[in-house]
Amino acid sequence: MLAYYFQLGLRSLRRNPWLTALMVMAIGVGVAASMITWSVFRAVSGNPIPDRSAQLFTPQVDNWGPQNNHDGEPPDGLDYVDAMALMHEHQARRQTLLYAVQLAVSPGGDRSLPLAANGYAVDGDFFPMFEVPLRYGSAWSAADDQARAAVVVLSAELNQRLFGGADSVGRTVTLSGHDYRVVGVTRHWNPQPRFFDLFSTNGFDDATDFYMPFSRALDLQLRTAGRNSCRGKLSFTTWDGWLQSNCVWITAWVQLDNPADVSTYHRFLESYAAAQQHAGRFDWAPNVRLRDVAQWLDYQHVVPPESRISLMVALGFFVICLVNTVGLLLAKFLRRAGEIGVRRALGATRREIYLQYLIEAGAVGLAGGVIGLILTSVGMASVGILFEPQIARLAHLNLSLVALTLLLAVVATMVAAFYPAWRAARVQPAWQLKSN
Numbered sequence: 173m174l175a176y177y178f179q180l181g182l183r184s185l186r187r188n189p190w191l192t193a194l195m196v197m198a199i200g201v202g203v204a205a206s207m208i209t210w211s212v213f214r215a216v217s218g219n220p221i222p223d224r225s226a227q228l229f230t231p232q233v234d235n236w237g238p239q240n241n242h243d244g245e246p247p248d249g250l251d252y253v254d255a256m257a258l259m260h261e262h263q264a265r266r267q268t269l270l271y272a273v274q275l276a277v278s279p280g281g282d283r284s285l286p287l288a289a290n291g292y293a294v295d296g297d298f299f300p301m302f303e304v305p306l307r308y309g310s311a312w313s314a315a316d317d318q319a320r321a322a323v324v325v326l327s328a329e330l331n332q333r334l335f336g337g338a339d340s341v342g343r344t345v346t347l348s349g350h351d352y353r354v355v356g357v358t359r360h361w362n363p364q365p366r367f368f369d370l371f372s373t374n375g376f377d378d379a380t381d382f383y384m385p386f387s388r389a390l391d392l393q394l395r396t397a398g399r400n401s402c403r404g405k406l407s408f409t410t411w412d413g414w415l416q417s418n419c420v421w422i423t424a425w426v427q428l429d430n431p432a433d434v435s436t437y438h439r440f441l442e443s444y445a446a447a448q449q450h451a452g453r454f455d456w457a458p459n460v461r462l463r464d465v466a467q468w469l470d471y472q473h474v475v476p477p478e479s480r481i482s483l484m485v486a487l488g489f490f491v492i493c494l495v496n497t498v499g500l501l502l503a504k505f506l507r508r509a510g511e512i513g514v515r516r517a518l519g520a521t522r523r524e525i526y527l528q529y530l531i532e533a534g535a536v537g538l539a540g541g542v543i544g545l546i547l548t549s550v551g552m553a554s555v556g557i558l559f560e561p562q563i564a565r566l567a568h569l570n571l572s573l574v575a576l577t578l579l580l581a582v583v584a585t586m587v588a589a590f591y592p593a594w595r596a597a598r599v600q601p602a603w604q605l606k607s608n
Contacts, residue, residue, distance in 0.1 A: 188504060191500060191503075191504055192536065192539075194500060195497050195500050195501070195536050195540070196536060196539045196540045196543055197540075197543065198493040198496050198497050198500075198540070199493060199494075199497060199536065199537060199539075199540025199541070199543070199544065199581055199584070199585055200539075200540045200541070200542075200543025200544040200546075200547055200581070201493065201543075201544075201547060202489060202490035202492075202493030202494065202544075203490065203540060203541060203544030203548075203577055203580055203581045203584075204543075204544040204545075204546075204547035204548045204551055204577075205486040205489050205490065205551075206483075206486045206487055206489075206490045206580070207544065207548045207573060207576065207577050207580070208486070208548055208551040208552065209479070209482045209483040209485075209486040210483060210486075210576075211552070211568070211569075211573055212479050212482075212483075213475070213479045213480065213483045215364065216364070216365060216375075216376070216474065216475050216476060216479055217474075217475045217479075218364070219465070219466070220363035220364060220365055220366070220367045220465070221302065221303065221363060221367065221465060223303065224301070224302070224303060224427075224465075225367075225464060225465035225466055226464055226465075226466075227427055227428060227429055227464075228301065228302075228425055228426075228427055228464060228465050229425070229426050229427075229428055229434065229437070229462050229463060229464050230423065230424060230425050230426075230462075230463055230468055231250075231258060231424050231426060231437070231441055231460065231461070231462050232245075232246040232247065232248070232250070232460060232461040232462075232463075233246055233250060233254045233258075233441065233444070233445055233459075233460050234246035234247070234445070234454075234456070234458075234459035234460065235247065235250075235251050235253075235254055235418050235420070235454070236403045236404075236418060237454070237455070237456045238456055238459075240403040240404065241459075244459070245461070246459055246460065246461055247401065247420040248370070248371050248401075248420070248472075249371045249399070249401070249420035249421055249422055249423055250269075250420055250422045250423070250424055251417065251418055251419055251420050251421070251422070252414075252415040252416070252421075252422065253415075253416065254444075255269050255422040255424055256269075257444065258424055258441075258444070259295075259424075261440065261444070263426075263436070263437050263440045264426035264427055264428055264433070264437060265426075265427050265428070265429060265433070266297040266300060266301045266426070266427040267295070267297055267301075267424070267425065267426045267427070268294050268295040268296075268297045268298040268301060268386075268424070268425050269293075269294070269295055269386050269422050269423070269424050270292050270293060270294040270295075270298065270368065270369065270386065270422070270423050270424075270425070271292070271293055271372070271386075271389075271396045271398060271421055271422050271423065272290065272291075272292055272369065272372045272373075272396055272397045272398035273290075273291050273292065273293050273384070273389055273394050273396065273397050274288060274289070274290050274291070274397035275288075275289055275291065275347040275348040275382075275394075276288060276289070276347070276348050276349075277289040277330070277334070277345055277346065277347050277348075277381070277382070278334075278345070278346050286346075287333075289330060289347075289381035289382055290377075290378075290380060290381050290397065291380055291381050291382035291383055291384060292369070292380055292382075292383050292384075293383075293384055293385065293386045293388070293389035293390075293394065294383050294384075294385070294386055295317055295385070295386050295387075296311050296312050296313060296314055296316065296317050296385070297427075298311070298383065298425075299311035299325070299356075299383075301425060301427050302363075302368060302425075304358055304361055305358060305359040305361055306325075306356050306357065306358055306359065307328060307357050307358065307359045308331075308339045308340065308341050308356060308357040309325075309339075309341035309354070309355050309356035309357060310355065310356050311325060311355070311356055312325070312355050312356075312385060316355075316385060317385055317386070317387050318387070320385065320387045320388045320390075320391045321385060321388065322350060322351060322352045322353060322388060323352060323353050323354075323355045323384070323385065323388075324345060324347065324352040324353070324354055324355070324382050324383065324384050325354075325355060325356040325357070325358060325382065325383040325384075326340065326345070326354055326356075326357050326358070326381070326382050327357075327358050327360075327361070327379055327380055327381050327382060328357060328358055328359055328360050328361075329360070329379055329381065330381040330382055331357045339357070340354045340357060341354055341355060341356065341357065342354065347382070347384070350392065352384065360379065361379065362378070362379035362380070364376060365469065365474045367465050367468060367469060367474075368423065368425060369398070369423060370468065370469075370472045370474065371398065371399055371421075371423050372396070372397075372398025372399045372423075373398070374474075375469075375472075375474045393411045396421045398421065399421060400419055400420075400421045401419065401420050401421070402417060402418060402419035402420075403418055404418065406419075434462065437462060438460070438462045441458075441460040441462060442458050442460055444460075445458030445459065445460050446458045490584070494584055494585075494587075494588045495588075497536075497585060497588045498588045498589075498591060498592060501529075501533060501536075501588065501589050501592040501593075502591070502592040502595060504592075505529055505592045505593065505595065505596040506592075506595060506596065522597040522598070523597075525593075525596060525597040526593050526594065526596075526597040529589060529592065529593035529596050529597075530586055530589055530590075530593050532589075533585050533586050533588070533589030533592075533593070534582050534585065534586050536585050537581045537582035537583070537584065537585025537586060538578065538581065538582050540581045540585060541577055541578040541579075541580070541581030541582060542578075544577050544581055545569075545574060545577050545578070548569060548573070548577060549569050552568065552569055
C-alpha cells in the first residue's frame, strides 16, 4: 500500500505542476539557507579535541591588578615570571608553555632559498597532551627540553615542501641561521578552532609549520610572533628586562585527569598568587582562573556572532517557507475533497487517507531536498561574503550534510503536512457524494 500511495502522490503532483513547483522551491530555498549557515556554525562551534577537552586546562594569573584588567578578569596570557614559576612547580601530570614564532627555514643550510615559516615554541608534553598525530619519528624528550636541544618537529605540509614528503627524521633544517635536527613529522593536524592558542590567533589560522623546544627559543632570545600585551609604564630596553616585565605573551596548558586534580591545581594557583602578594610583587588579592577547553572557547567568544545571527535568520526563513507550504498543501488537499469522499465511501479509513497525504508530502519534501542540495552547493561558494576567509573555507558539502539536508527537507515537509492531512481525513463522504 505504501508503494501505491507513493504512486498516487506522484500522480497528484503531476496534476498541478505549478503548485508543486512552488512548494518544492519553497522547501529547497529554506533548506539550503539553513544548511549553508549550519555548516559554518557547526565548523566553528565544534569540539576540537573531544577526547581530552575536559582534562586540558589553561591557567590565568592576574599580574596587572584591578586597575588594568578587564571586568575583573586576569590577562589571557602569562608573563615570563609567572609562566616559569608554574612550570617549575610541576603540579600537573603534563604541562606545556607555548608562544608563536616566525623563522626563515631552508633544508641543509644554503641548498635552497629560505622561506617564511610559522611555528610554536612548546614543551615536549605538548604532543601527548594535545594528541598530535605523528607520521614519522616522535616528539623530543624532557631531557631535550632541559638541554635546550636544537631539535624540531615539522608539519606534514612543511615536510612535503622541504623533503617531498619523505621520512626526514635525522635530517637537518636551518631555522634563521641555526641548524636543527628533525626528530618527528606530524600528520596533517590543524584543530579548528585552534583552542590552544586563542591568545595570538582567532582560532582559524592555517596549519602550523613547525614546533621547537620552548627552552631553545628562550636561549636564542626569539621574540614572539604573536601578541605581546603590557600595562603601566615600561622602561625595559633589553631581553632580560622584557622577561621581567608584566608583558603577557605566553600561554600555559596543563593536563588534569580528574576533579580532585583540578581542585588541587586551583588551590595551588591561589597559593601562588597569595605568595606573590605577600612578597610585594602584587598589591591586590589573588585573582586566578582555571578553564577547560570548552570554557576557554566560550570565554574567548570563538564562535563569531554573525554565524549565530545568520543561523537564526536562516531558520526563521525556513519556518516561513514551511508556513507557506502548509497553506499550499491545505489548498491542494482540500481541492480533492470529492476524490476523498469517493475513497471513503469505498471503504478507505481515515488512517489510510492520512497516510496517503503524508507520503505525498514526503515526496514534495524529497524533491525540495534535492533542490536544496543544489542550492547549498552553489551557496557554499558565496559564504565568504558573510564570513572571514579563514572561517568561510571551513564550510563544505560532505556526506553528512547531504544526508542531513535530505532528511530535514522530508521530515519538515511531513510535519508541515500534518494539519492539511488531518483536514483531508476529516472530509465527510456523504456530503461530498451528495454535492458532487
